[in-house]
Amino acid sequence: MTTFNDTVEAAIANPDLEQPYASLGLKDDEYARIKEILGRRPTDAELAMYSVMWSEHCSYKSSKVHLRYFGETTTEEMGSKILAGIGENAGVVDIGDGNAVTFRVESHNHPSYVEPHQGAATGIGGIVRDIMAMGARPIAVMDQLRFGAADAADTSRVLPGVVSGISHYGNCLGLPNIGGETIFDESYAGNPLVNALCVGTLKVEDLKLAFASGLGNKVMLFGSRTGLDGIGGVSVLASDTFEEGAERKLPAVQVGDPFAEKVLIECCLDLYKAGVVVGIQDLGGAGLSCATSELAAAGDGGMEINLDNVPLRAENMRAAEILCSESQERMCAIVRPEDVERFKEICAHWDVPCAEIGEVTNGKHLIIRHRGEVVVDAPAHTIAHEGPVYNRPFARPTWQDELQVFTGVEKPATAEGIKDALLKMISSPALCSRAFITEQYDRYVRGNTVQAKNADAGVLRIDETTNRGVSVSADASGRYTKLDPNTGARLALAEAYRNVAVTGARPVAVTNCLNYGSPENPDVMWQFRESVHGLADGCKELGIPVSGGNVSFYNQTGDEPILPTPVVGVLGVHDDVTKxxxxxxxxxxxxxxxxxxGETFDEFGGSIWQQISGAGLNGMPPAIDLANEEKLMEFFQAPELVTAAHDLSEGGLGAAVAEMAIQAGTCVQLDLDSVHEDAFTALFSESASRAIVATQNGVAVQQRAAELGIACVKIGVTCDCGDFVIRHGDLEIAVPLAELSDAWTNTLPELFGHAVGANSVVE
Structure with missing residues (x-):
């Protein structure tokens, strides 16, 4: 048998053979640090493991120094309901009555550009497994999507594929899709954002964590077999450095099997119920490299792994390929020796492949063998947790001052001009109906979806006995964030918080997915730092903690970064979802x-009207006082006062009331004199901390608003006149509801209807 020393001696004997660390994404000093840790030249397998685990995606090496601010601003009281937080696979929140909810949002941006269907589908699969790894049953998904200009040729390729990938995987899993956003902006051309969110439920005592403890406990790999898909650093792993001979053809994007994942979910839940799992980790980014090193690093010992026992679906896979494969639908569990047979029986019951691939050992080293040879012998914590940490240079861009100079927008003042503006707004890709997309998703499977279609936030029943449930929303505005990154992040938090609040829920926790350009660009790092501080400070003001999140850097086309896009998800709790x-x-x-x-001000910086009217992007985003958001939330804790509610955000009052009228087929008459002295501003300002309420008890609504210190003005009534009527001073505008509905409904089908079927499913 070839020993580890033989391997080391072979490497020493060829000191002039340069290892391709740069092609794997490692810097000179990072490679030098690996050799310093090991006291020698790394093996090919070790080099592959360190490269993927020290990558930006896995190690957060450019963001760690800033993400610490979330912990610094979280008080003990804020975190009292968090059962698992930052650093775990997903945040877990105690929602009362012995119930807990776990939720997280994560990116799958670059794969979704390369192969839209599989990239988006496996994004759903990956976030679902993060939820499974907490001991939970996944119960719903959401998506945050951003594409290039709606009329761009490549958007017609990417959008249908992404939507079909999300719908195919989620629908096959039997998970309702309860909401999200679809945004178009030319900055996302060549770099779409596909952020997937999943919600899961569990009992408090059933929480599972990712750690390997207990000397002699076994490492069990179960789920799909390991193949050659999704391997990072493809060009290097296919080179002569790892094996002489012909170049191997490795698919860059993982290929998902939702039916295998559906069975894996049920298998995991049975394993948890049987009490045979000590610790568990999903296999996502970096595959076995991540699962084994993180489990060992978080445990109380070392770990030995034999790759010969890993079930493979490709012949002659090299150690580095097995370790870095991102094949989907796989989990890794730590199991007591006396429970192994029961573990295997449960896997066999669900027809889930299962293999014992190693065990927990003394010491702190991760030792991996392949074909009788030791290919990895390294301290596990150095792979999983000791990646480089960079204090990247950051500075406020020189162009920021000029960008924040508001150059004004055209404000039509005639009845005909305002009517045209309204129709342009609601028919624009920015504000039009998303039914073309959302009708491809199953929203009500499992029977516990209370609100989803056209809702401000998705509402789910968690406990069928008490009707306790949750609301979830996720929001972001890259336009606002580019104008002012700190305020933009706070506005994203405020909108998600408000969306949850208007359903009557009380917000309790936050997750995030922070999407930015290259961290090597000081302008981008300044945007990122400002956004983190804005979000963290905002959460402290609102008294709700960040339970976890994700960072996605290098989102750019050439040297042009995307709009800085901090997606913020908020979870709220309902004591009774029937209310x-x-x-x-x-x-x-x-x-x-x-x-x-709430109050309406003349605020059009970063607005939809600014975008649609061709005024460009400039000025300051709407001002935000989060104390006003808290007041609104408290107002909606008395749900019996209102018959309907809708938050006001992009597109302002005009877009919000138009949506409500169209969706209900109900006409309205609006009188906006009391909203703002200018009719156009009253309709389309995007001032924050506002909501529309419908009621049959106006006196009680005004009284409660007054008690809470909230501005409250009556703006109209529903009617059966057949028109959407707007009055302001001497102006009177009447738009037939049918015309309004057609304008709102037809845009996306006309843009993308031809692409469905042609690009949506990948063989």
Missing amino acids: SIGNKLGTVDGAEELYVL
């Missing part, structure tokens, strides 16, 4: 009065 507030008019007999809560 949740919807946003649909006409659910009660008789007319409803409409009120605006």
Whole structure:
């Protein structure tokens, strides 16, 4: 048998053979640090492991120094309900009555550009496994999507494939898709954002964590077989450095099998119920390299692994390929020796491949063998947790001052001009109906979806006995964030918080997915740092903790970064989801009065109207005072006062009321004199901390608003006149509801209907 020393001696005997560390993404000093840790030249397998685990995706080496601010701003009281937080696979929150909810959002941006269908599908699969690894049953998904200009040729390639990937994987898993966003902006051309969120439920006592403890406990790999798909550093792993001979053809993007994952979910839940799992980790980015090194590093010993026992679906896979494969639908568990047979029986019951690939040992080293040869012998914590940490240079861009100079927008003042503006707004790709996308998703499978279609936030029943449940929303505005990164992040938090609040839920926790350009660009790092501080400080003001998140860097086309896009997810709790507030008019007999809560200012920086009217991007985003968001949230803790509610955000009051009217098929008459002195501003300003409420008890609504210190003005009533009517001073605008509906409904089908079927499914 070839010993580890033989391997080392062979490497020493060829000191002039340069290892391809640079092609694997390692810098000179990082490679030198690896040799310093090992006291020698790394083997090919070790080099591969360190390269993927020390990558930006896995190690957060450019963001760690800033992400620490989340911990520094989280008080003990804020974190009292967090059962698992930052650093775990997903955040877990105690929601009462012995129930816990876990949620997280993660990116799959670059794979979704290369292969839209599989990239998006495996993004769903990966986030679902993160939730499974916490001991939870996944119960719903959401998606945050951003594409280039809606009329760009490549958007017609990417969008249908991404949507079909999400719908195919999620629908096959039987998970409802309860909401999300689809945004178009030319900065995302060549670099779409596909951020997937998953929600899971578990009992508090059933929480599972990723660690390997207990000397002699076994390492069990179960799920799909390991193949050649999704291996990082493809060009290097296929080179002569790892094996002489012909170049291997390795697919860059993982290939998902949702039916295998569905079975894996049920298998995991049975394993948890049987009590045979000590620790567990999913296999996602970096595959076995991540699972084994992180489990060992978080445990109380070392680990030995034999790659010969890994079930493979490709012949003659090299050690580095087995370790770095990102084949989907795989999990790794730590199991007591006396429970191994029971573990195997449960896997066999579900027809899930299972193999014992190693065990927990003394010491701190991760030792991996392949074909009788030791290919890895390294301290596990150095692979998993001692990647480089960079204090990247950051500086406020020289162009930021000029960008923040507001050059104004055209504000039509005639009835015809305002009507045209309204129709342009609601028919624009920015604000039009997303039904073309969302109708491809199953929203109500499993039977516990309370709100999803056109809702401000997805609402789910968690406990069928008590009707306890949750609301979830995720939001971001890259336009606002580019104008002012700190304020932009706070506005994303405020909108997600408000979306949850208007359903009647009380927000309790935050997750995030921070999407930015290259961290080697000081402008980008400044945007990132400012956003982190804005989000963390905002969470402290609202008293809700960040339970976890994800960072995605290098989102750019050439040297041009995307709009800085901090996606913020908020989880809220309902004591009784049957009392949740919807946003649909006409659910009660008789007319409803409409009120605006909050103040309206002349704020158009970064607005949809600025974008649609061709005014460019400049100025300052809307001002935000999070104390006003808290007041709004408290208002909606009395759901019996209102018959419907809708937050105000992009597109302002005009877009929000138009959506409510169209979706309900209900006409409205608006009188906006009390909202703002200027009719156009009253309709389309994007001032924050505002909501529309419908009620049949206007006196009580005004009284509660006054008690909470919230501005409250009546703006109209529902009616059966057939028109959407707007009055302001001497102006009167009447738009037939049918015309309004057509404008809102037809845009996406006309843009992308031809592409469905041609590009949506990949053989």
